Amino acid sequence: MITTLSEALQGNPYQGYAYSYPHKTAYRAFPSPIPLQQLWSAENREALFLYVHIPFCEMRCGFCNLFTMSNPKEDLVIAYLHALERQAGMVKAALGEAAFARLAVGGGTPSFLEEAELDKLFATLEKKMMTQPEAISFSFEVSPKTVTPSKLRYLRERGVDRISIGVQSFLEEESKALGRPQRNAEVHQALEWIRQTDFRTFNIDLIYGGATQTPQSWLLTLEKTLAYQPEEIYLYPLYVRPLTGLEKLGTDWDNFRLHLYRLGRDYLLSNGYEQVSMRMFRKKGVATAEDIAYCCQEDGMVGLGAGARSYTNAVHYATEYAVGRKGIKGIIGDFVERNPESYRYAEYGIQLNEAEQQRRYLIKSMLHSQGLSLDRFRQRFGLNPLDQYSQLHELLRLGLARLDAEERLSLTPAGLERSDPIGPWLYSESILALMHQYELQ
Numbered sequence: 001m002i003t004t005l006s007e008a009l010q011g012n013p014y015q016g017y018a019y020s021y022p023h024k025t026a027y028r029a030f031p032s033p034i035p036l037q038q039l040w041s042a043e044n045r046e047a048l049f050l051y052v053h054i055p056f057c058e059m060r061c062g063f064c065n066l067f068t069m070s071n072p073k074e075d076l077v078i079a080y081l082h083a084l085e086r087q088a089g090m091v092k093a094a095l096g097e098a099a100f101a102r103l104a105v106g107g108g109t110p111s112f113l114e115e116a117e118l119d120k121l122f123a124t125l126e127k128k129m130m131t132q133p134e135a136i137s138f139s140f141e142v143s144p145k146t147v148t149p150s151k152l153r154y155l156r157e158r159g160v161d162r163i164s165i166g167v168q169s170f171l172e173e174e175s176k177a178l179g180r181p182q183r184n185a186e187v188h189q190a191l192e193w194i195r196q197t198d199f200r201t202f203n204i205d206l207i208y209g210g211a212t213q214t215p216q217s218w219l220l221t222l223e224k225t226l227a228y229q230p231e232e233i234y235l236y237p238l239y240v241r242p243l244t245g246l247e248k249l250g251t252d253w254d255n256f257r258l259h260l261y262r263l264g265r266d267y268l269l270s271n272g273y274e275q276v277s278m279r280m281f282r283k284k285g286v287a288t289a290e291d292i293a294y295c296c297q298e299d300g301m302v303g304l305g306a307g308a309r310s311y312t313n314a315v316h317y318a319t320e321y322a323v324g325r326k327g328i329k330g331i332i333g334d335f336v337e338r339n340p341e342s343y344r345y346a347e348y349g350i351q352l353n354e355a356e357q358q359r360r361y362l363i364k365s366m367l368h369s370q371g372l373s374l375d376r377f378r379q380r381f382g383l384n385p386l387d388q389y390s391q392l393h394e395l396l397r398l399g400l401a402r403l404d405a406e407e408r409l410s411l412t413p414a415g416l417e418r419s420d421p422i423g424p425w426l427y428s429e430s431i432l433a434l435m436h437q438y439e440l441q
């Protein structure tokens with residue numbers, strides 16, 4: 001376990017992606033199921049975020065550590081969409097009066113669904129969850145192999161205004177070495193179709209640090225990406241877990257990734273993009289849904305689907321029974337066969353006391369390039385974070401954070417590139433202990 005920041009920084013800069021706090025490995029079964037109605041009744045439900053998880057893909061990429069299965073039987077996909085519909089009915093009834101300001105369908109690869117299946121999904125969103133996809137910010141994930149012009153037109157007409165696609169690399173041999181064989185012609189064709197369909201926000205995901213990549217080939221991928229002028233670009237350092245098939249690429253791998261990160265960052269910064277976080281870059285002058293969500297920092301997220309999480313201010317919970325304990329197929333199987341009544345309860349997750357809510361706010365803010373406004377923190381929690389968290393002084397002392405004239409504390413470029421160790425270093429002792437126990441099991 002990391003105790004000092006210098007230890008964290010001397011070690012591996014890519015320890016783990018702090019996707020959210022508390023981490024899912026800190027979740028446990030609740031002593032007894034908690035009715036969703038009870039969880040949500042005291043929350044502000046005027047501008048919720050609805051996330052729907054589609055855990056299917058046309059192939060399983062060698063590097064991917066997401067909750068998804070490849071080439072499911074059609075029966076399973078249909079059964080899953082029916083289960084989503086049942087879950088949506090129960091969840092909406094428990095929420096009562098509620099409005100959604102943001103909607104995201106992620107995966108896996110939601111564009112794996114055929115149009116008739118998308119019809120079913122949209123009917124659930126509109127008729128069961130009472131969302132208005134055309135009136136709100138609506139993001140949808142696709143992959144090069146699963147998009148067609150007609151699917152894209154369909155999505156646009158149904159209100160999708162942000163499309164996110166994984167490209168990873170524009171070099172065929174690199175994609176192949178990552179365990180994601182794809183033809184460049186197919187990738188370019190997909191990107192052309194997306195551009196022609198005119199979504200408000202177009203996002204491209206890239207991965208750096210693969211075994212066969214070089215600084216030159218990375219720059220080539222970035223150059224080809226910019227030809228499409230996407231509003232957003234995510235640069236992901238390659239993370240490989242033992243079970244995903246690729247082995248660790250040697251001791252210099254960390255330095256190699258850091259070098260590629262800096263190259264990518266500088267290239268995008270000098271070509272009209274600004275940095276939003278370690279991974280996210282955005283075309284200057286464009287306001288994205290992520291940005292809007294950040295401003296509000298609302299923790300009202302409702303998740304639907306086998307791998308989805310939901311967040312109220314005080315409780316985070318996951319739909320699945322036991323995270324990663326069973327195989328993905330087993331968890332999806334359980335999800336589709338569940339007694340619909342059970343969707344009305346949260347069974348697995350974590351309660352956040354006031355201190356953990358503060359810490360979550362702090363971590364989220366610090367990992368965003370806008371940083372933490374001391375004033376807003378004071379207004380929300382009634383105290384100065386600099387009095388509360390000694391780590392912030394250490395970040396300042398080491399030049400990893402700075403405090404500006406408006407009392408905004410943010411990571412410096414040296415801090416941002418160390419986001420992955422800094423995030424977990426800010427976790428509380430009790431959350432770290434829960435995560436540790438989980439790993440030991």
Ligand SMILES: C[S@@+](CC[C@H](N)C(=O)[O-])C[C@H]1O[C@@H](n2cnc3c(N)ncnc32)[C@H](O)[C@@H]1O
Pocket residue numbers: 057063064065066106107108109141142143144164165166167168205206207236237238239240241
């Ligand atoms: C849900 S996927 C993207 C959509 C779609 N399934 C596709 O692959 O085109 C989200 C992104 O996470 C990134 N990702 C997944 N596993 C990763 C890993 N092990 N290391 C780094 N990035 C990873 C990839 O860039 C991927 O595009």
Ligand code: SF4
Pocket residue numbers: 056057058059060061064065066068107108109143166
């Ligand atoms: S990267 Fe995308 S397509 Fe590949 S397995 Fe992961 S979610 Fe599926």
